[in-house]
Amino acid sequence: MQTITDFMASDHRSCDELLVTVEHAVADRRWGPARAAFTLFRAGMLHHFSAEEAILFPLFEQSTGIFRGPTQVMRAEHAQMRQLLAAAEAAVAAQDADDYSGNAETLLIMMQQHNVKEENVLYPMCDQHLAAQVATLLPELQQELTSGRELAR
């Protein structure tokens, strides 16, 4: 069966893909497609956050009793990424390529170091502690992730 690590890591990669699409559009100064691509990227990110904050993290916290550990840090980093998303969105709206690239580069590093922590540490811990619930958990997460994509389209 698929692990939580594989499932969530593959959603990280699809968010990366969406960011690349925006980056190419902005680099070519195609602002219409850039805005559309950014909307998709933002929705992908926000629904990934909410799948974690509303479903995965509470389950992890309940089953391990660790409330002030990694999940708390991940929530704080989500908040920082939400701020960067807002700054990047404003730059796309203002058609300011330099400002976009500065915010997007910061967001990219923030995202990736966050993803490394999740994929190397937190998700494997989830797999370890939530093994019995994976069968029901993955479809729930899937539903939250896809609802984001559909809303954005």
Next chain:
Amino acid sequence: MQALLSFDQAPPIAAPFRFFLTAPVFALLAGLLLLASGPQLFASRWTPAALALTHLITVGFMLQVMLGALIQILPVVAGANIAHPLRVATLVHALLAPGALLLVVGLLTSDPLALRLAAVALGLGVTAFLAAAGRALCGVPSGNATILGLKLALLGLGVTTGLGVVLALALDGAFAVPLLQLTTIHLAWGFVGWSTVLLAAVALVVVPMFQMTPAYPNWFARFFFWSVLVVVAGWSIAEVLALRQPAAVLASGLLLLVTVFAALTLHLQRHSKRARFDATQHYWRLAMCCALAACSLSLASLLLPEAAASLQLPLLWGVLVLFGSLMSVSSGMLYKIVPFLVWLHLQNAGGGRILAPNMQQVIAKRQIDGQFYAHLAALALLLAAALQPEWFTYPAAVALLVASGWLLRNLLAATAFYRQHRQRITSLARATPAPRPG
């Protein structure tokens, strides 16, 4: 598990920055040494000045960048927090920086006291770091290749330093060891067992994620680190026992492993999805190209030892590995790590209420690009100086001074930016009410 509970504890910015800001000072000293010793430095790789220059780059520049970066990335990549990071950083830095200077003085003057003091300071500094990092990593399972690579790299650092300490103590003839053999083994562990393994462990994460390339293939992640360890250990034993044939075969194996890593990295970077390359990516590509060139030179001298001995191959090789490869990749990484850390710490200072200026504002892009071109020019002139010392040593020394000074300038600009904005953001944050949760 204990480490994971506090996996938010990013070390204070002063912990890695003291290493990052010290590193270019050693590169500047390397430029000054080249200027002072002139073309004789390139007479052979064994001249006191060439040995001193090598250690200004490896123990001075490289070790500072690598340990500073490790303090930062161990918690991120492995969930391994170094306890009391600022205290560890202060102690390690206070031992390594003077230790490197003493080593350089000792190598230049053959002064036994300087060499002994250097051996003690560097031995203690590295031991302190390894103890702190080892404690943090102890209990972290090596389930993924990067974590395994980091652990084996630290083992490589231990072996390299241990051999270096023995060599420094034995140089004045205090006790008899096979100096040449041990030097070769020290060098292989330093360049491959420590630096290449660390670089590959970091590359497995950094190249796909930041340069948006496909992932390194599974076979590479699974086999590379153990293969390097087994081959470098086997080769060291064959060298000590003077088993010529097996040593040559194992040495070729080691070269092949480094070649595979460099070629694979270049191949992945060709498939980067980023819209355009920045200085960090250019630095990485340059480093990998130089590593490939150095491997070809090593292979040539293995196959044609006599022809190689008469040429300037060892000096060319040294420039390619030290400046072309290791200094390039470190500079490239500094341009990502330093601005990101400035942003991160400013962002934390704002308590989520004030958005910090984004990382591209920390060091101006044209300053980074300019420094990269200065580095390229210095590389070209240093290679030329290895071939034609009479003509090119002085221009190469000046170019090295310019490139290193520019790097230092850029890192100091980042520090000044941090100080200036930290004050502004802290007072703004105090005056701004906390945001609604969520």
